[in-house]
Amino acid sequence: MTIDIQSLNKKFGLFPALEDINLSIKKGEFVALLGPSGSGKTTLLRTIAGLEIPNSGQIIFNGKDVTHLSAREREMGFIFQHYALFKHMTVFENVAFGLRVLPAKKRLSEDEITKKVTDLLTLVQLDWLKDRFPAQLSGGQKQRIALARALAVEPQVLLLDEPFGALDTTIRRELRSWLRNLHDRLKMTSIFVTHDVDEALEIADKVVVMNTGKIIQIDTPQYIYHHPNSAFVYKFIANVNLFHAREILVRPDAMTLSLAPTNDPTCFEASLESLKHLGHSIKLVLKSNDSQEFELKLSPDSTILNSLKVGSQVFITINQDRAFIGDYQI
Amino acid sequence: MAQFAQPKSISGILTKWALILLAFLFLGIIIVMPIALVCIKAFSQGFEPYIAAITATETLNSIKLTIIAVFFAVVINGIFGISAAWWITKYHINGKGIIISLIDLPFSISPVISGMLIILAAGSKSTVGIFLEQFGIQIIFTPISIVLATLFITLPFTARELITLMQSQGQEEEEAAYLLGAPTWKLFTKIVLPNILPALLYGSLLTAARAIGEFGAVSVVSGHIRGYTATLPLQVEILYNDYQFIDAFAVATLMLSITIISIIVRAILNKRIAKQINVKGDQK
Numbered sequence: 001m002t003i004d005i006q007s008l009n010k011k012f013g014l015f016p017a018l019e020d021i022n023l024s025i026k027k028g029e030f031v032a033l034l035g036p037s038g039s040g041k042t043t044l045l046r047t048i049a050g051l052e053i054p055n056s057g058q059i060i061f062n063g064k065d066v067t068h069l070s071a072r073e074r075e076m077g078f079i080f081q082h083y084a085l086f087k088h089m090t091v092f093e094n095v096a097f098g099l100r101v102l103p104a105k106k107r108l109s110e111d112e113i114t115k116k117v118t119d120l121l122t123l124v125q126l127d128w129l130k131d132r133f134p135a136q137l138s139g140g141q142k143q144r145i146a147l148a149r150a151l152a153v154e155p156q157v158l159l160l161d162e163p164f165g166a167l168d169t170t171i172r173r174e175l176r177s178w179l180r181n182l183h184d185r186l187k188m189t190s191i192f193v194t195h196d197v198d199e200a201l202e203i204a205d206k207v208v209v210m211n212t213g214k215i216i217q218i219d220t221p222q223y224i225y226h227h228p229n230s231a232f233v234y235k236f237i238a239n240v241n242l243f244h245a246r247e248i249l250v251r252p253d254a255m256t257l258s259l260a261p262t263n264d265p266t267c268f269e270a271s272l273e274s275l276k277h278l279g280h281s282i283k284l285v286l287k288s289n290d291s292q293e294f295e296l297k298l299s300p301d302s303t304i305l306n307s308l309k310v311g312s313q314v315f316i317t318i319n320q321d322r323a324f325i326g327d328y329q330i
Numbered sequence: 331m332a333q334f335a336q337p338k339s340i341s342g343i344l345t346k347w348a349l350i351l352l353a354f355l356f357l358g359i360i361i362v363m364p365i366a367l368v369c370i371k372a373f374s375q376g377f378e379p380y381i382a383a384i385t386a387t388e389t390l391n392s393i394k395l396t397i398i399a400v401f402f403a404v405v406i407n408g409i410f411g412i413s414a415a416w417w418i419t420k421y422h423i424n425g426k427g428i429i430i431s432l433i434d435l436p437f438s439i440s441p442v443i444s445g446m447l448i449i450l451a452a453g454s455k456s457t458v459g460i461f462l463e464q465f466g467i468q469i470i471f472t473p474i475s476i477v478l479a480t481l482f483i484t485l486p487f488t489a490r491e492l493i494t495l496m497q498s499q500g501q502e503e504e505e506a507a508y509l510l511g512a513p514t515w516k517l518f519t520k521i522v523l524p525n526i527l528p529a530l531l532y533g534s535l536l537t538a539a540r541a542i543g544e545f546g547a548v549s550v551v552s553g554h555i556r557g558y559t560a561t562l563p564l565q566v567e568i569l570y571n572d573y574q575f576i577d578a579f580a581v582a583t584l585m586l587s588i589t590i591i592s593i594i595v596r597a598i599l600n601k602r603i604a605k606q607i608n609v610k611g612d613q614k
Contacts, residue, residue: 012422049509050509051505051508051509071505071508071509072508072509072511072512072513075511076509077509078505078506078509080502080505080506082502084502084503084505084506085503085506086503086506086507086520086521087503087525088524088525097507097510097512097520098510098511101507101510101511101512101513101516101520102511146506149506149510150509150510152510153510153511
């Protein structure tokens with residue numbers, strides 16, 4: 001299903017939660033709504049689902065205006081951060097719910113429901129839990145059951161609100177690649193909300209960066225990383241150093257460190273304040289001669305590490321292609 | 331849970347037993363003794379006068395009226411409580427605090443004043459009273475006023491229980507069911523009701539207990555017409571004022587047993603609700 005959102009506005013009282021949102025999503029795309037908390041990403045997702053009513057603008061599914069359809073009629077799958085499983089029902093009944101509440105004419109027979117629910121539980125690899133109650137499951141299991149429940153009604157669009165937000169890091173990583181595979185296999189259109197940059201860059205086809213109720217940039221993960229259209233995106237995607245004197249934002253991995261000065265015009269002298277091993281990289285904290293502290297990242301294999309100690313005088317060259325120059329104030 | 335070590339010294343043991351003794355003594359004098367005395371008095375002339383007292387026509391009528399009042403209070407305030415709680419938790423509305431305070435109002439008004447409010451609102455000199463009189467309907471000094479007073483007094487119980495629970499539960503489950511296509515009545519019977527059932531029963535129990543025991547408000551509006559507008563507590567008062575002590579205490583034992591049963595049921599329900607809230611806590 002294609003989704004078109006045109007000049008959407010939503011206010012909570014006087015507070016503008018969404019301002020002039022325009023977004024097109026192609027069939028089969030996996031889209032991440034990325035932004036800090038309060039950026040409006042969840043409100044946008046809930047508005048697409050029909051759980052919030054916009055003040056103005058249109059939501060169009062496959063060319064059909066659904067702005068005034070209720071959430072019930074939009075037939076979308078929705079995944080909540082805290083799972084929202086029905087506590088008083090078994091796993092099986094949770095998954096069967098969407099099938100059982102259909103009007104009698106459209107409802108499947110009991111045998112067909114059993115088969116479908118079993119298939120879905122097999123799909124999420126949890127068929128052995130069908131008689132348990134939600135309180136007896138782990139967080140990762142709950143979220144997979146919630147997914148099976150949403151898929152039971154065969155939605156064309158899957159909406160996920162911080163689906164892995166309440167899970168620990170290992171399970172998060174595992175589940176997100178699993179979800180990406182599932183999305184490709186079922187050929188759905190999916191939109192998920194996250195504040196985790198790595199998550200968005202890793203699994204999305206398209207990243208929508210939001211801030212204060214507005215869309216700031218829409219691009220592929222790679223493009224967003226290398227060509228942020230604003231200082232906000234540049235800063236949000238990765239840690240940055242701000243050099244006031246030079247009006248430039250630089251990522252810790254966009255600088256080269258050398259023991260002798262280079263010919264590059266950006267080259268400046270700094271002293272090493274501290275050095276920390278983070279496993280996959282080494283984090284250096286340096287201070288320039290005009291007393292500005294900044295961070296720099298080195299690979300643990302760098303040979304230069306052998307000649308560095310706290311207090312060393314070094315030279316820094318900024319990789320200008322990967323820095324953000326210009327209006328850095330946000 | 332951490333437990334204190336048992337005291338080993340003699341003074342420690344003495345203190346412990348002194349405290350236990352004191353607690354039992356106090357409970358005995360303030361609670362157990364009066365209850366026992368009521369029972370002893372009720373059976374002081376043997377079993378037959380007791381049975382005669384509680385099967386007297388007037389008493390049976392008062393039981394009937396009490397049951398009617400309890401029925402209306404539980405059903406109407408139950409329906410009101412569910413709708414108010416659902417509405418308050420479901421929609422973003424301004425002035426929620428004012429509505430909740432209004433619901434609480436009957437708690438803070440003295441029951442006698444509540445009774446007088448009803449006389450003011452529906453008495454023979456009020457607009458409502460004058461209007462209804464044209465159709466030959468009288469409210470004050472009839473069972474209708476008893477039901478009205480009971481409704482007013484017990485309004486907060488169920489609503490309060492449900493508002494607290496539903497606010498703590500949030501509405502994600504409802505939203506999930508809604509998105510899965512559940513029509514409103516299925517949403518209510520399959521999701522909302524099972525989640526609130528223990529709290530609803532608990533609120534209804536509090537409502538019933540208060541409706542049975544209410545004295546002040548119904549006393550003001552009842553007019554004390556024997557066998558017609560006397561609820562159980564009013565009947566106890568009537569009998570007592572007539573110096574029919576055995577009858578009065580016999581009827582009192584009826585109310586006592588209802589109280590004891592309600593305490594037991596409350597304890598059971600309380601456990602279930604606490605469990606429900608804990609389960610929700612684990613999910614977060």
